[in-house]
Amino acid sequence: MNAAKRAEIYRRLRDANPSPTTELRYATAFELLVAVVLSAQATDVGVNKATARLFPVANTPDAILALGEAGLRDYIKTIGLYQTKAKNVIGLCRQLIELHGGDVPRDREALEALPGVGRKTANVVLNTAFGEHTIAVDTHIFRVANRTGLAPGVNVRKVEDKLLKLTPDEFKRDAHHWLILHGRYVCKARKPECGRCAIVDLCDYRSKTPFDPAPVSD
CATH class of the missing domain: 1.10.340.30 (Hypothetical protein; domain 2)
Incomplete structure (x- = not known):
């Protein structure tokens, strides 16, 4: 995956969710x-x-x-x-x-x-909490990074290091949240929902799930 494609992936994820954050509720x-x-x-x-x-x-x-x-x-x-x-x-x-x-x-x-x-x-x-440009790699991010070709690696630390190296600076602040939410709700483990994926044409995953046809109205 080249730099232009990688940047476009983040651009689309940002357009879909400009201000991502954790789903954990906290005040401090x-x-x-x-x-x-x-x-x-x-x-x-x-x-x-x-x-x-x-x-x-x-x-x-x-x-x-x-x-x-x-x-x-x-x-x-x-x-x-x-x-x-x-x-x-x-x-x-x-x-x-x-x-x-x-x-x-x-x-x-x-x-x-x-x-x-x-x-x-x-x-x-x-x-x-502090706005640092860190990327916490959990199972969702590990899957998305490997499946899409964004930052493949054999373990979470390899993926983290690659993401930090390859993610453009303008996206690093929010990359963690975009990727985890994408993995949680779209690029799911058992059956990714490729038919509603915003980056499906940029993804390197070879076994994309078929697109569901649009319902026919009467």
């Missing part, structure tokens, strides 16, 4: 951090239901620590792996208070040192 960088930690192997819808109950009661490191691990579990028990996640969230709250004055650091190394926070979560927070 801390709420976003907690929501992303909770979202591992869970849906955004499920996380939003849990945080809609949690955040009105506790949405700061101090307030969540006051709940304690058992108290936090009661709010997030509908989410997969909630016991491990509760332990991690309590740990990251404690670390934020002890090392960062209760604030979410705008630093990759400091973020990745927090319990339950890996590179992908750090990328989401840096991009969405």
Whole structure:
């Protein structure tokens, strides 16, 4: 895939969604951090239901620590792996208070040192909360990058590095959101909906699904 085609892909995704953002609901960088930690192997819808109950009661490191691990579990028990996640969230709250004055650091190394926070979560927070040009590669983005030919790679880090290298600067701020939403709702894992894809003619995927014919009106 050449640079012109790659730029046109992003241009079309931008035209369709000029101001993309995460589907996780949050009001502060801390709420976003907690929501992303909770979202591992869970849906955004499920996380939003849990945080809609949690955040009105506790949405700061101090307030969540006051709940304690058992108290936090009661709010997030509908989410997969909630016991491990509760332990991690309590740990990251404690670390934020002890090392960062209760604030979410705008630093990759400091973020990745927090319990339950890996590179992908750090990328989401840096991009969405702080506007950094990072691209968090999840299963959706990994699939889209490989399937379309936008930035093929054998693992998520290879894809991330390629996307950062090959994505034009004007699109880097929002590339993560465009690609994840495209993978979630159009370029689906089992059966991509090529018939309604805005970039179908630019995509290198050889096994495109057939276009559904337009309904015939009476």
